[in-house]
Amino acid sequence: AQSVAQPEDQVNVAEGNPLTVKCTYSVSGNPYLFWYVQYPNRGLQFLLKYITGDNLVKGSYGFEAEFNKSQTSFHLKKPSALVSDSALYFCAVRPIPGGSYIPTFGRGTSLIVHP
Amino acid sequence: DSGVTQTPKHLITATGQRVTLRCSPRSGDLSVYWYQQSLDQGLQFLIQYYNGEERAKGNILERFSAQQFPDLHSELNLSSLELGDSALYFCASSTRQGIDEQFFGPGTRLTVL
Numbered sequence: 383a384q385s386v387a388q389p390e391d392q393v394n395v396a397e398g399n400p401l402t403v404k405c406t407y408s409v410s411g412n413p414y415l416f417w418y419v420q421y422p423n424r425g426l427q428f429l430l431k432y433i434t435g436d437n438l439v440k441g442s443y444g445f446e447a448e449f450n451k452s453q454t455s456f457h458l459k460k461p462s463a464l465v466s467d468s469a470l471y472f473c474a475v476r477p478i479p480g481g482s483y484i485p486t487f488g489r490g491t492s493l494i495v496h497p
Numbered sequence: 498d499s500g501v502t503q504t505p506k507h508l509i510t511a512t513g514q515r516v517t518l519r520c521s522p523r524s525g526d527l528s529v530y531w532y533q534q535s536l537d538q539g540l541q542f543l544i545q546y547y548n549g550e551e552r553a554k555g556n557i558l559e560r561f562s563a564q565q566f567p568d569l570h571s572e573l574n575l576s577s578l579e580l581g582d583s584a585l586y587f588c589a590s591s592t593r594q595g596i597d598e599q600f601f602g603p604g605t606r607l608t609v610l
Contacts, residue, residue, distance in 0.1 A: 416598060418599075418601075424603060424604075425499060425501070425587055425589075425601030425602050425603050425604050426540075426587070426589075426599075426601040427499070427601070428598040428599065428600065431598055472540065483545070483552065483553060484530070484542050484545060484553050484555065485599075486542075487539070487540045487542075488539075489539040489540075490539060490540070
């Protein structure tokens, strides 16, 4: 069975500082990994994904994530946080090959960027 | 705008009633997913359809059912509603299964009184 852990319910960071939102996963085999963001009263929006290749993935709005197979992690990062980045962030994973086509989502991490 | 539309945006109903939530996927997307989001349970996968056929089931109650029509829109039917069914219900679509990211609709907020 696949699972995702987002160990922090909330991350607080000052505007202009770097931010990291953590994600670790457990799957049989290799993973597809995704990050989504949810702004208040909105649906989830896709940020980036790792399928194969370069371990550093760049996505929307200046976000990037690093796939670390040995640590089974896929942390989301941004060099300089904006107040507008404040939102709920979800990590998701599904195994390859085969298995369920349905990604498993983490419980989400609330990012609060202070002015 | 993700291109996925959901109606209605808000729904208030009473316990024991039945409601239907509607979803239109992005143009060209064959796969539709339904999720329930609540504060205590997080984002829960309910059911997936691919080109009209049910492909995967998650934590969907027997009181809930869904279908995908030939024009690819989907409906989620919730019956014998209970207070605990109050939640945000999201529809998402993707081009292919698994490898592609999902595009989420704005959600339907269901309140059961």
